[in-house]
Amino acid sequence: MSVVKVVRVLRKDNVDVCKMTEKSFRWGDYINDVFDDWVKNGVFLKAVENDKIVGIIHVKVFKDFVWFEGLRVHKDYRRKGIGRLLTTKAMEISDGKTIRLLIHEHNKPSMALSTSLGFRQIDKIYYHSGREREFSKVVETLKLKKVKVDLQKGYMDGWTWHPKEHYKNPVYSGIFRGKRIVALETKPLFLIEGSMGSMAYVSHNKDAGSGFIVFELDKSKHNVQNTKL
Ligand SMILES: CC(C)(COP(=O)(O)OP(=O)(O)OC[C@H]1O[C@@H](n2cnc3c(N)ncnc32)[C@H](O)[C@@H]1OP(=O)(O)O)[C@@H](O)C(=O)NCCC(=O)NCCS
The missing domain is CATH 3.40.630.30 (Gcn5-related N-acetyltransferase (GNAT))
Incomplete structure (x- = not known):
């Protein structure tokens, strides 16, 4: 080469x-x-x-x-x-x-590469594919109400994982097909409880969808040199 x-x-x-x-x-x-x-x-x-x-x-x-x-x-x-x-x-x-990234659970080459560089798993999320809906429409249609809920350690927004401390919007809750859902205002929406049938959403629930591993590396604990482009 x-x-x-x-x-x-x-x-x-x-x-x-x-x-x-x-x-x-x-x-x-x-x-x-x-x-x-x-x-x-x-x-x-x-x-x-x-x-x-x-x-x-x-x-x-x-x-x-x-x-x-x-x-x-x-x-x-x-x-x-x-x-x-x-x-x-x-x-x-x-x-x-801190450096973070996301890899599909079946992507062996990418996982092998990241772990060999020192990245370690910090979370696993599931993406449920389906129709994407405006968050405000979902709130309106399902008559979701704002609630106070403790988040788990992290959530996805726009395909980026964030620690729970980053979440500043309200948390919404309501009933979907007879079951409680608790949703964050993200894109696609992140469910911390329940499921949304054929709609696109991300959650920690394994019930369907594809699993993705969130990896993290603390640069200060590795021997990474700092360079400029
Ligand atoms: C993942 C990808 C970027 C790796 O690029 P690459 O240039 O082939 O990787 P490298 O040659 O730098 O390999 C580095 C290490 O990754 C691991 N690796 C790479 N390809 C691998 C494979 N097919 N199987 C197992 N391990 C693999 C190995 O540990 C390898 O080190 P080694 O060659 O010393 O054993 C490439 O396969 C790709 O573009 N895949 C499609 C897109 C993709 O999946 N992107 C990542 C999305 S998260």
């Missing part, structure tokens, strides 16, 4: 990045939908070999942690250390001390 550089993704990389990622998973990929936002916000990195984009990763920056997402390596360039290089570089340029 010749030299692989890691540099920022530019707006003009749109077509190449979307082409490289369009078949990442059986269902395709979502990078096309977020590309413009990722170029503008956070740190969007690409691995380049001989002028060809062979991998990407995006870092979202929050007040007290950074969130790694969208790690992809071109299928013809896998198992050559590019995924590790991109993740390590993202770790080095991240200022926050």
Whole structure:
């Protein structure tokens, strides 16, 4: 393998990045939908070999942690250390001390990579696919009421895991098909109790849906050097 550089993704990389990622998973990929936002916000990195984009990763920056997402390596360039290089570089340029990411429970390559770098499981959530509904519509239709409830240690919002202390909106409760639900105002909504049939939601409930593992690494406890891009 010749030299692989890691540099920022530019707006003009749109077509190449979307082409490289369009078949990442059986269902395709979502990078096309977020590309413009990722170029503008956070740190969007690409691995380049001989002028060809062979991998990407995006870092979202929050007040007290950074969130790694969208790690992809071109299928013809896998198992050559590019995924590790991109993740390590993202770790080095991240200022926050806590780094978190999410991996589908059956994604063995990605899990092996993250655990080998020192990431450890802190939570497991389930995504129940279905129709996405406006939160306000759900509140109105089910006549949900604001309640006071102690949250468990974390929740998902916009596909990012947050510690419970981050949640500042009201918690809502009501009855759905004869059973109590307790919901957070997130997108898609996060249920801390109950289920929502065919609607899209995230929860700690295993009853259906796909499991995702939340991983965390405390940078200050690992020997990660700090570099600038
Ligand atoms: C996951 C992915 C990014 C890994 O990229 P990669 O460049 O092939 O990974 P690397 O070569 O840097 O591998 C680093 C380590 O990850 C693990 N790993 C990578 N691929 C693996 C596989 N197919 N099976 C088992 N372990 C694997 C190994 O521990 C490997 O270290 P080793 O080669 O010294 O044994 C790549 O497979 C990919 O793009 N997959 C599709 C998209 C995806 O799943 N992204 C992650 C979403 S969370």
